[in-house]
Amino acid sequence: MLVEAGHFALALALGLSLIQFVVPLWGARSNDPVLMAVAPAAALAVLACLGFAFLSLTVAYVTSDFSVLNVVENSHSTKPMIYKISGVWGNHEGSMLLWVLILALFGAVVALARNSVPARLQANTLAVQGLVTVAFLLFILTTSNPFTRVVPMPAEGQDLNPLLQDLGLAIHPPLLYIGYVGFSICFAFACAALIDGRIDAVWARIVRPWTLGAWVFLTLGIAMGSYWAYYELGWGGWWFWDPVENASLMPWLAGTALVHSTVVMEKRDALKVWTILLAILTFSLSLLGTFLVRSGVLTSVHSFAVDPERGVFILGILVLFIGGSLTLFAWRAPLLKQGGLFAPVSREGALVLNNLFLATACATVFIGTLYPLALEVVTGDKISVGAPFFNFTFLPLVVPLLLLVPLGQTLAWKRGNFLGTAQRLYAVLGISLIATLALVAFRNGGPVAAPLGIGLGIYLILGSFNEIVTRSWSRGTPLASAWRKASGLPRSTWGTVLAHAGVGVTVIGIAATAWDAEGLGTLKIGDTMRAGAYEARLERVVPRQAANYREDVATLRISRGGRELGTVETMKRLYVTRGMPTTEAGIMTVGLSQVYVSIGEILPDGSIGMRIYHKPLVLLIWLGAVVMAAGGTLSLTDRRLRIGAPSRARAMQAASVPAE
Amino acid sequence: MVIWIILLAMTAAAVMVVLWPLSRHAAARGQADPDIQFYREQIAEIERDQERGALLPGEAEAAKAEAGRRLLRATGTQDEGFAALGEPALRRRRAVSALALSVVPILAIALYGAYGSPHIFDRPAMMASRPQAAAPDLDVAVTQIETHLAQNPQDGRGWEVLAPVYLRMGRVDDAVKAYGNALRILGENADRLSNYGEAMVLAGNGLISSEAQAAFEKAVALDKAAPKARFYLAKAAEQDGRTDKAKAAYEELLAVSPADAPWTPLVKEQLARLGAPQAAPAQGGEPQMGPEDILRMVSGLAERLESQGGSAEEWARLMRSYAVLGQRDKAEAAARRARQALAKDDAGLKTIETMARELKLTDAAQ
Incomplete structure (x- = not known):
């Protein structure tokens, strides 16, 4: 009963979102507040329906209701509870349901933010959102229905793909989807502004928190995915330039550009057309990512052609929204009034440069990801574009961008003084250079990329905090008053500093991978192997049985220079139901570095193939992303951006601190 | 029947949500025009930026003038007014009510009717309605035993029971493993060994x-x-x-x-x-063993390997097929051809030699 009610709620949500699309649009055109007021009510009702549908599917998973096909295909009664729940979105149908649920959740937040969003903008935005919901609900109901039943009911399910039975992948998709879908709100705002023909700094102020929020979640989602690939796939790599990864990197790059360009638009009323275009493109790239991952086009263009129903549907959605919004853009954008002027050397100029670099980098990834697909469609040849392509194209774009970051952060708005700004960074440059040289001397040999990259990271971190220092301290100021002044700076300033420092932290982590040490060998019990200064001794190999898999566990004792550090376990698992083996790496964290052990083949004579890596400072890669996200969150809590509190903000204005 | 009442109630609630805002008069939204407020704040912000040195003094003046102009423009457009009253507004409201009353239920019921299964109950209800004594079908039984064995892999009796079921289901490789486990755990006896061997023969295609x-x-x-x-x-x-x-x-x-x-x-x-007369010449008379189509398959494989080459596994399969058919000389010839074809492939040669030893071909000694 619950399953069927959930299914029906899904169908109801489709009807409601159609109302959410049509009525507010009509209301906004005829300037009728009553019709516009239907928008928030419908948006909340859609959320209620989809929330109920999602809940009923979750209940089916938790109770192992094998009369639901989706549960049969992706669950098993012996699976641990957490993976029963994460199994809901660990498959195509369920993940699409999560997608629209988050979409509805964001719509509801827009609906409730009535005090900070003008009524017309709200009505138009929710209408566009309604259309997106309609498209995806139709897709789910007709091609990817999670509520399909099976008669007679199988006794047992087929289990979830073992690679997905992992805590990292339990939280990765929701984070990523919040990011993707968050950009759909920016997209809806952009289309609403185009429909209404009014785009100004107020619009940018309203959109900015959404952009930032989506960006924060996307950042965390990508970092989570990368860490998962690192520990689960057993190769010790953290980024593979895989199309699935690129699909999430592209919206991130465009979204990062959007975060920066909305600042310009809000502060200076400039870059309007570009910002609108970016908002459209960012969501288009999110849709493209969904298409690439969900249509099966990546595994093989041919498998897509054999079962084209889903792929063609998503392609249709893609064409409708990208084509439609770009048409709208081409039609309405020329009507936009130009905004504030600025000199080339200025904060605005630096941000334009940032946008250019990011957009180009995004285009590079786009080509590297889609060119092989296009080639396969046209000629039938299957090629793969891997790390070398991206190292040659992406890195040369990113390194100058990173070098410019502290510079742009220090420049004044409207017209800056380049030399004066550069002077303020002399100390930072000096320290970074000394650190680089010290590293080169200290490591004496070894790859030169590592010290250079680490120097760049240090430069980024110091350059970011330099802004705080120069703003709050000058020669002779007592430290206490400097601290007061620094803590009085707006949160968005601190957020910027933190986010840029986070980039620096990640850069250091990436650069240090050049120092990775690796060992490869076949071990018998009692044998040792080494990677760099670390030594691993194979202690024992024992079989172990869990509810839905059995595994061979190899225990290794790790030591460094004769000093014991403890043991790690690496497992070769066989998931019984799917008959699918997986490898679980053993990881020991030493400070910010990790020793990574991964079991290979178990040979008939009892010896074991084993890989061991020492990865210095590897944790910084993901910690940096967390710091970036923290910076974004801090910026989000800035008084200026709080939703729904304009009057209070105004009352506090006399005492308030400068906003950035 | 109950389900339809629930679905009906859900539909009614959904329609009500849409009708509710229509029933209310346009409550004037008691909010200050966000535009005006925004530009006032912006001017204050520019002043603060200037004090802090984030804006040069001349630029700040210009920026302030710019924001001031926008503030004026925003004040000018304020009294646009809403069109909430009068006959057209009333007509619009009626139209939307009709839309909500028709589109939502019709769409929902049409789509649910096409894809839903209102007659199927959830699992617990199904369990209750199904008689307990009903014999579980083979798949269910096998799944249950498998689950049991996954947790108690040392249960030799279980493996022994499961193995012949596997054979009947055609899961020959699984049967070999199951018999192997039973042998290991319960020890050897003639029956178990014979069955184990038979499963291996079936797995090896005879x-x-x-x-x-x-x-x-x-x-x-x-x-x-x-x-x-x-x-x-x-x-x-x-x-x-x-x-x-x-x-x-x-x-x-x-x-x-x-x-x-x-x-x-x-x-x-x-x-x-x-x-029966056995020693028919190899090229000549019909070999007596096996139906025609097997022979055709084998000769097809041989022709393909001869003309296009193939993997070591395919050559090995050809050798084994000849051996099973009793054509040992052909099997030996195939082994020789395979060695030539795979001369550069060490792993492949190994496969061929293993197979040759297995089949006890005469020149397997190399």
């Missing part, structure tokens, strides 16, 4: 490998009468090309078996086949 033969020999050593093991040993001799020995073994099996033993017809059939 060819008796040296492992299977070893199992049969052990079984006969444990129990001289073990008929299944003796039958397959005779068959093994036949496959090795030692027809006399095979004939003797079949005859001996017949002699020790009761006349009405179920395997007697099968053994007699084998003897009749071996007794």
Whole structure:
């Protein structure tokens, strides 16, 4: 009963979102507040329906209701509870349901933010959102229905793909989807502004928190995915330039550009057309990512052609929204009034440069990801574009961008003084250079990329905090008053500093991978192997049985220079139901570095193939992303951006601190 | 019936949500125009930026003038007014009400009608309605035993029960593993060894490998009468090309078996086949073994390997097929051809040599 009610709620949500699309649009055109007021009510009702549908599917998973096909295909009664729940979105149908649920959740937040969003903008935005919901609900109901039943009911399910039975992948998709879908709100705002023909700094102020929020979640989602690939796939790599990864990197790059360009638009009323275009493109790239991952086009263009129903549907959605919004853009954008002027050397100029670099980098990834697909469609040849392509194209774009970051952060708005700004960074440059040289001397040999990259990271971190220092301290100021002044700076300033420092932290982590040490060998019990200064001794190999898999566990004792550090376990698992083996790496964290052990083949004579890596400072890669996200969150809590509190903000204005 | 009442109530609630805002008069939104407020704040912000040095003084003045102009413009457009009253507004409201009352239920019921299954209950209800005594079908039983064995892999009886079921289901490789487990856990006896060997023979498409033969020999050593093991040993001799020995073994099996033993017809059939004129020239007359289409398949494989080449596994399959068909010279020829074709492939050569040893081909010694 619950399953069927959930299914029906899904169908109801489709009807409601159609109302959410049509009525507010009509209301906004005829300037009728009553019709516009239907928008928030419908948006909340859609959320209620989809929330109920999602809940009923979750209940089916938790109770192992094998009369639901989706549960049969992706669950098993012996699976641990957490993976029963994460199994809901660990498959195509369920993940699409999560997608629209988050979409509805964001719509509801827009609906409730009535005090900070003008009524017309709200009505138009929710209408566009309604259309997106309609498209995806139709897709789910007709091609990817999670509520399909099976008669007679199988006794047992087929289990979830073992690679997905992992805590990292339990939280990765929701984070990523919040990011993707968050950009759909920016997209809806952009289309609403185009429909209404009014785009100004107020619009940018309203959109900015959404952009930032989506960006924060996307950042965390990508970092989570990368860490998962690192520990689960057993190769010790953290980024593979895989199309699935690129699909999430592209919206991130465009979204990062959007975060920066909305600042310009809000502060200076400039870059309007570009910002609108970016908002459209960012969501288009999110849709493209969904298409690439969900249509099966990546595994093989041919498998897509054999079962084209889903792929063609998503392609249709893609064409409708990208084509439609770009048409709208081409039609309405020329009507936009130009905004504030600025000199080339200025904060605005630096941000334009940032946008250019990011957009180009995004285009590079786009080509590297889609060119092989296009080639396969046209000629039938299957090629793969891997790390070398991206190292040659992406890195040369990113390194100058990173070098410019502290510079742009220090420049004044409207017209800056380049030399004066550069002077303020002399100390930072000096320290970074000394650190680089010290590293080169200290490591004496070894790859030169590592010290250079680490120097760049240090430069980024110091350059970011330099802004705080120069703003709050000058020669002779007592430290206490400097601290007061620094803590009085707006949160968005601190957020910027933190986010840029986070980039620096990640850069250091990436650069240090050049120092990775690796060992490869076949071990018998009692044998040792080494990677760099670390030594691993194979202690024992024992079989172990869990509810839905059995595994061979190899225990290794790790030591460094004769000093014991403890043991790690690496497992070769066989998931019984799917008959699918997986490898679980053993990881020991030493400070910010990790020793990574991964079991290979178990040979008939009892010896074991084993890989061991020492990865210095590897944790910084993901910690940096967390710091970036923290910076974004801090910026989000800035008084200026709080939703729904304009009057209070105004009352506090006399005492308030400068906003950035 | 209950389900329809629930679905109806859900529909009514959804329609009400849309109708509710329509029923209310346009409540003037008591909010200050966000535009005006925004530009006021912005001017204050520019002043603060200037104090802090984030804006040069001249630029700040210009920026302030710019924001001031926008503030004026925003103040000017404020009294646009809403069109919430009058006849057209009323008509719009009626139209939207009609839309909500029709679109939402019709769409929902049409789509649910197309894809839903209102007659199927959830699982707990299904369990209750199904009689407990009903015999579970084979798949369910196998799944249950598998789950049980996954948790108690040392349950030898379980493996022994499961193995013949696997065989019947055609999961031959699984059957071999299951018999192997039963042997390991419960120990060896003639029956278990014979069954294990038989499963291996089936897994090898009828060819008796040296492992299977070893199992049969052990079984006969444990129990001289073990008929299944003796039958397959005779068959093994036949496959090795030692027809006399095979004939003797079949005859001996017949002699020790009761006349009405179920395997007697099968053994007699084998003897009749071996007794018939056998030494037909290899290229000439029809080989007696196997139906025509198997032969066609084998010769097809041979032709393909000859003209286009193939993997070591395919060559090995060809050799084994000839051996099973009793055409040992062809098997040997195939081995020679394979060695030439795979001369550069060490792993492939190894596969071929293993197969040659397995089949006891004459020149396998290299």
